[in-house]
Amino acid sequence: MADDVIDADELDPGFKYEISKQPGGENLKLCFQCGTCSGTCPVRAINDKYNPRRIIRMALLGMRKEVLCSDFIWLCSTCYACHERCPQNVRIPELMFAIRNIALREGNIHPVYKGYVDALDGHGRLLEVGEFENEKRVKYGLPPIAEEKERVRKIFHHTRIKDRTDGKLKGGEACATEGSK
């Protein structure tokens, strides 16, 4: 069967409920496919790979693996332009976050997210504030900042987010092999 033909037997009718249960995904089923989001989207305007209306349609149809293991789920810039205009209050950027949360659990670990988690674990913040940065801060009349990583590590230990981005957690593995390609 050609790659772009949908095989109805492969569809997962539970996918839309799975997304709806994830924070941010609650309004997925309200979408009536008007296309306002795609017409508004600045990423859609320059990159054919990204089309929010289409992703939502795929999710509603139950194309679980095709959505979760794709590269296009990272392309929402979180600009909220579509969010302001969607007549059905689908909350598209929040929905994209919800999909990414599930994708990560399925083993689609994007190196950017792994990088975020590693940085937060290592410094308690996204960007290191070491001696060099603090010297510069003082030069510009700003108070130095002390990195506080212990609290963040406690939180990560509890939610196991680092184990997740390190690929150490078993669970859904729909994308375990394709995910990070």
Next chain:
Amino acid sequence: MKSYALFLGCTVPVRGMHYEASARLISDKLGFHLVDVPEFGCCGFPLEGADHLTSYVMAAMSLAAAERKDLDIVTLCSACTATLTKANKKLKEDRALREEVNKVLAETGAEFKGKTNIKHFARVLVEEVGYDKIKAAVTNPLTGLKVAAHYGCHYLKPSEIYEGFDSSERPVTLDKLIEAIGATHIEYEDKLQCCGGGILGFDELSALKMTQSKLQHIKEAGADAMTFICPFCAVMYDANQKTAEMKVGGKFALPGLYFPQLLGLAMGYTPKQVALDLNRVKVNLKFPEAKA
């Protein structure tokens, strides 16, 4: 004088020292005081797309720190503003989530109670200080300077969390602030467009195309400079302007200043005091003589 807990987030204190320096410089003269809270950390934004619970806990950790000091929060980064405001609202409304978050937070000795509020620095300028008081504080009006405002995304969106502040479709606050310091605001095509910063790490070329098209539109409209109020936007339009020219095209040499830098200059502070040397695109505009 009202005091606010100054929430810096991760990007401003490292890549936006000129933003931070100018904001700290002007606030007291404008009638509000900034307090540092050492327990503040990352707002949680980077993890919204990875794990919601972790993201909420990170936000709650800082919200709880402000609550302990009995202070409202002022933010400089627009992404922090939206993330903290969303989390604050969500955790206040959703009791089950609040309990779950507080269970994790307890391990760090903190508790979220829902007693603080968050406002972007520019919103404080508009709502708490007001245009008239800003005009009164201006000693060196930037007369003749044509400035394009870049609102960015999270300063006003999602609008459902901002209680009717400004308009997400036809915003005016930054343009009015530009006028309040004696400069002229410039209208340009596709004014609401996003800087692209949100996908820089995922698809660099698309991000730079978004950046480049706004630089082009602003240049075409004849602006001398652009102004922004978010460190991600600054990274895209200022720090990455050369890269956008190289990889997408055009030659802009368009200075980009944080609004507090412009305001500081108009209040008589020197270019050095507002750290203009940290802006990557050379700012060689003629400013009225600064009083030392």
